[in-house]
Amino acid sequence: MENITAICLAPQNSRTSVGLFKRAVENAVAGSFHVDFVAGWADHPMLIKAFAQRMQAALSTARSKRSGRVAVLFIAHSVPARTIEPSESPVEYHGMILANGPDCYADDCKETAPLVAGELKDSLSPDGWYFAFQSQGMSGGPWIGPTVEDTLSQLKADGYGTVVIQPVGFLCDHVEALYDIDIAFQ
Template identity: 30%
Template sequence: MDMAMQSASDLSRPAHPMPEGASITPAGQQPNEEPSLAVRNNGGVAPSTAPAPAGRRDAVLVLGFGGPEGPADVMPFLENVTRGRGIPRERLEAVAEHYHHFGGVSPINEQNEALIAALEAELETAGIDLPVYWGNRNWAPYVEDAWRQMADDGIEHAYVLATSAYASFSGCRQYHEDVARARVALESDPGAPAGPTAEKLPHYFDAPGFVQANADALAVALGQLPAELRDGARLVATAHSIPNAMADVAGPQGHAYEAELQRAAQLVVDAAAPGRSFDLVWQSRSGPPSVPWLEPDVNDHLRALAENGEQAVVVFPVGFISDHLEVIWDLDNEAKETAEELGLAFARAATAGTHAAFVRSLRELLAERRAGGEPRLGTNCPAFCCFVQRPARPAA
């Protein structure tokens, strides 16, 4: 999610955050209700350990959040993000100013386009003839339109690549719901062709290429500090905060979101700076102060480091896959300003983006599933994995 997404979710005071790749519960379904059959079946097909049938027309669907492409898009986009929540227009207008500060354009769409182009090139180089489609939740190209296009093109099975590497309701479960919503939209049209079956690719937080991309970026960031500060600089991994209630039900492995982030950050540090310790902290919190979220916030943590006598810090946003607004605002502006006020030398590592090793790992994940690899978490999810229970609404 980018910076203005954070503000939009804060406006609506949702029980679930909306990080990059987050979604909204399908219309008509309350968060404590049983998901649709399409959701329970991971988008319409149980993951298989058998190789993809010869001759089946497969495709890749890159599934993202979406973002405005210009000033005229900002308000309609924010209305999409907060639809059904009854947010006063004046509150939306206040959030819109964050986007207008950046010309009304979020970089998230351009970054997804770059990732798609890199993946297409990687597939072509590997001799894999698969088309790549793109669908978003909140702005064009919408996932429903991408699903219809795949159906029109005769695609029989889609491998869904979500732009989030980790577990959690917002980071994984709601992608399944996006697919379910697109399938329902197509099936409700009696004149539409049959749509593809689908499966989401598994979590890739520990994929070798994702780790390498982040490790390379961390090494570069360390090199940006004055030489005399590099060895003692504190390494700080960041990720999107989520409510404690969500973290408590993050999947069959317990606190999967935190555990996956700890694992990813450890792998990155082991590769870039062996033997050094690191801290995992949080950013981009939204929602009312009365609701507990994962802490500490990165800015609070920087203050604590300065009080303890630290002189330099390198922040690496391992919880995100690209440098969208949330990264460049929360870290390059707010966290950097906090560090400057405290007298801390500061460097921020890049995200995986289109790093060649990361793109190669995505191709390898796809090949693993097409070859009938054993389904893993993110693809083979239990019915209520990462599903956050909330009190039912009072009867009318």
Template identity: 30%
Template sequence: MVYDAFVLLSFGGPEKPDDVMPFLRNVVRGRGVPDERLAEVAEHYMHFGGVSPINQQCRDLLAAIDTEFAEHGVGLPTYWGNRNWHPMLADTLAQMRDDGVENALGFATSAYGGYSSCKQYWEDIAAARAHVGPGAPRIAKLRQFHDDPGFVGPHTEAVTAALTRLDPARRATTRLVFTAHSIPVTMAETAGPTGGRYNAQLEETARLVHATAAADLPYDLVWQSRSGPPQVPWLEPDINDHLEALAAKGVTDVVVSPIGFVSDHLEVIWDLDNEAKDTADRLGLGYARAVTPGVHPDFVSMIRRLVQERTADRSRESLGTLPIWDVCPADCCPPPARRKAS
């Protein structure tokens, strides 16, 4: 297959206060979530002036990718399209069609398998192509990268840097806490050829980062950003509950590393820099949050290498042992059952 473009696939976020509610309605469309509930989430965005950092982070990443491609002879024009806010993926594909693009490679800003983190991007592509209609470019999504050195390495550096902000005299009572977005238990336990991949890949990433950054410290993988009806079980423990438990066991300091994410978007800065930090302060815990890869040079180089795996027959680089598919099985990662919110 000959590819003639690259497209960055992301979640999207509001960029002014008037965007917030329409954006949130896009996020929960089809789920029957009332505006009253969305208004509670909207307050998180209003805390930052109604602006999510994710769109600017995507602009910065795309600019870094352009430079990386130019320096390494990857002659693909680059585009960017979102799931939930402008630039919407359908609009981007229409522009790509008008530019003559036929076959593009898509990079999603999520390292892991699972429905929301992987398969839903395939659904986004299909829906956008259907919206554009005849001549819509074909998009081949690049593989997951949870164990690639270009993803693991920046997280490892960030944990090492965060540890320097804590009191070294309390190293013996310091703990490393990895976080990722919680998902419904039924999604995490889905049977089939790729069942449980989200959890397993996160566990492998945590192990790889821990082994290099802080092998002498105990560590845990916990969850954040839970949503949905309270009666539906999601992966636990939540980061705030876990901090309570650690303090009760005599832990004095924590490094929190959001390995589930590629950039410091709103869920990271609200859930960890505000809520979890407030919990740690209340408990008297020393607290340092490790940054995410963002535009780290190794992460940007990884994206270029993923492209070259498809365009130049470059061999795959990986630090783990779990299988990774270029094209997922058709029955992988089914969507969660939708329940109407009451």
């Protein structure tokens, strides 16, 4: 028997994203291989260091070009609340039956942000950063939040003139995240 190690490039585990990829890999190999699937690595030291390096550069640039207070906003993609809530029976999502019980996605997302902020302790105060979820959809009831839009409005009301946004749920540029940050959130 051959072994495969698979890693989903979404660091925060979720049965509705990473879980779907895991099931797709397992179905594709159909028992031909043993699959060791890395389901979540939101707190991996190298991930945290990479995010912190990018944030440090962006934060330094923002502070050198802008006057006034600069906030840091860590963001991750939202999901429908119903897909991460515990349930008595398995949850179905996009035609796939997923496990019941609580989903760790929101907690994983919220775990990554303070770890990155901690790496920046020399240049970022503990109260100088915030967290929000982006891209809430229109279907399926409420989505997890707070939203980026509400958070940006509050930051403006609190006197911040500049916000540096760091997506922590994507490892590379993603069209949806780029649109949200570069166009919608402006």
